[in-house]
Amino acid sequence: MAKKAVVLFNLGGPDGPAAVEPFLFNLFYDPAIIRLPTPLRWLVAKLISRRRAPVAQEIYAFLGGSSPILPQTEAQAEALENKLNEGGTDSYKTFICMRYWHPFAADVAQEVKNWAPDDVILLPLYPQFSSTTSASSIKEWQEAAKKIGLDTPTAGLCCYPTMAGLISAYADLIAPKLAEVSGKPARLLFSAHGLPQKIVDQGDPYQWQVERTAEKVVEKMGLENLDWKVCYQSRVGPMKWLEPSTETEIHRAGEDGISLVIVPIAFVSEHSETLVELDIEYAKLAKEVGVDEYHRVNTVGVHADFIAGLAAMVEKLSDPSIRSESGMRICPSGYKDCLMLAS
The missing domain is CATH 3.40.50.1400 (Rossmann fold)
Incomplete structure (x- = not known):
């Protein structure tokens, strides 16, 4: 029986009013979002996050002061883990990794390493690929894993727009x-x-x-x-x-x-x-x-068809590479940001 860690990526969101500004700073400091050299990007991120924080806090006030994205993702992770462990021979454990607020990649990578899986599977909760979302999350994960010596064979999904x-x-x-x-x-x-x-x-x-x-x-x-x-x-x-x-x-x-x-x-x-x-x-x-x-219309959340579709894609991943839902490149050749440079 193989132990397989499934890492679910999402945007993340502030867990209280005080977290709004640092969350926004992390978002705008991402080089995939603000495409400027580091010193200038830091200044721009600082300026934007400071100016937008009061407006964003008003928005999150409608939601009780914090984002519901983490508990929503936790529910999806639990549903997926249960589905993956239905009568199979492998043992799956899901982990949640947020891009701009806790839990961050560095902490989650250490959790995964401590669990000592035989394989790691990266699963962005962004059906449609973008360099600003899936690619950014996967890159940060790869850097965090390398830093702590997590060299477990790793496969991943870049996109599944027609799953x-x-x-x-x-x-x-x-x-x-x-x-x-x-x-x-x-x-x-x-x-x-x-x-x-x-x-x-x-x-x-x-x-x-x-x-x-x-x-x-x-x-x-x-x-x-x-x-x-x-x-x-x-x-x-x-x-x-x-x-x-x-x-x-x-x-x-x-x-x-x-x-x-x-x-x-x-x-x-x-x-x-x-x-x-x-x-x-x-x-x-x-x-x-x-x-x-x-x-x-509600988001797909933990809809049974969506969770079953995620599980089916995860179970098909084997070789350590980043693949689309079909296992091949699905984007026309002109889209150079596609992680699958060759089909």
Whole structure:
């Protein structure tokens, strides 16, 4: 029986008001986020985090002062561990590693080393790959593991935008929300976290993968003449971000006189972008611009299909490399940030 450690990566979030500013500093100090030389990046991160902290604290106040992302991820880790240990010959243990707040990679890598697994499997909880999320987390893990001498054979997933369990979970969660719309025709908005346009232009496949996820969900639902659109939320700063924005699409729905069902297509757990931005801020905007009905679909969370899909991918990983859901490169060749440089 082999011992296998499965490390789940997520963004992380402040665990109290005092943690908001250092959390934001860690986020903006990441070279994958602010692409500047170290001394200048430190100054920019310090400035942005200090200025944004009061606004962010107000946002987290709606959530009791802290982010729910850690307990949400803990529930997913427990569900996945239980699924992986259902009658198999290997022994799996899940570990949670957050990128910008506790538990950090350095601490989790030591926990994994102490458990002494035969294999380590890296599992980003970002279905769609980006250099700013999955790649950043995997790089930090590799550095932390090297520093403490954790040289256990390590495999990992870089992305799974069309994984069957993910797609079926979304389809299952969307259907009842569409059924709730009682009046005007409804448009399905797949809202993903935004990204600066220049990062995509430089070779990041995130937008391409988000669009593939949405297409597969629509295909799975099989509804004739379904009105749907991909859009992007959570813009920060003056630079050009991916378009159309979710705000723009909400305004357009008001102008078109239709209702909205909004799907957080790139989030697999609830946090401030879903519970505050989508549920409170965008719901208010929808009402102001005349959207008749506004319904928000839950994230996939611990949906049985999603967890089963994660487990199936983990069980297939063997050789020490980073792979996509199919085991081969899925992104077109122009996306140079893809971790699988060759199929």
